Amino acid sequence: MEKLTKNDDGELMLVNIVEGMVRQKVDELIETLDMCDCKRCRLNACAIALNSMPSHYVTTEKGALLGELEDVEINYQTNITVEVTKALLLVKEQPLH
Ligand SMILES: [Zn+2]
Known part of the structure; x- marks a missing residue:
């Protein structure tokens, strides 16, 4: 029966989950710094x-x-905050534009 076809809607993706978290954190922290956003x-x-x-x-x-x-996020959260803050300060000092 046709109805038995698997649900293929879920397209497989390769994702660096750290990237998503870093992007989020950058958006969040850049608001708190007096810098170009x-x-x-x-x-x-x-x-x-x-x-x-x-x-x-x-x-x-x-x-x-x-x-x-969510699972992995907890393990990375502290490190991400530290690294993103460092990165933002670097960009603040030397905006590449
Ligand atoms: Zn800028």
Whole structure:
């Protein structure tokens, strides 16, 4: 029967979950600093922070992403705050524009 076809809606993706967390943290912390918050500065800060941290890749389905994130997020949270703050201060000192 056609009805038995598997649900293939969940497209598989390779995701560095640290990246999502860093992007979020950059958006959050850049508001608290007296600095330029244009897209370039945000992304530069993301790049610096991500390069200074180990990446954490997972294979996941699009819909399942949020659930998995929460578990690992706790382990990374402190480190991310530290590295993102450092990165933002670097960008603040030397905006590349
Ligand atoms: Zn800027």
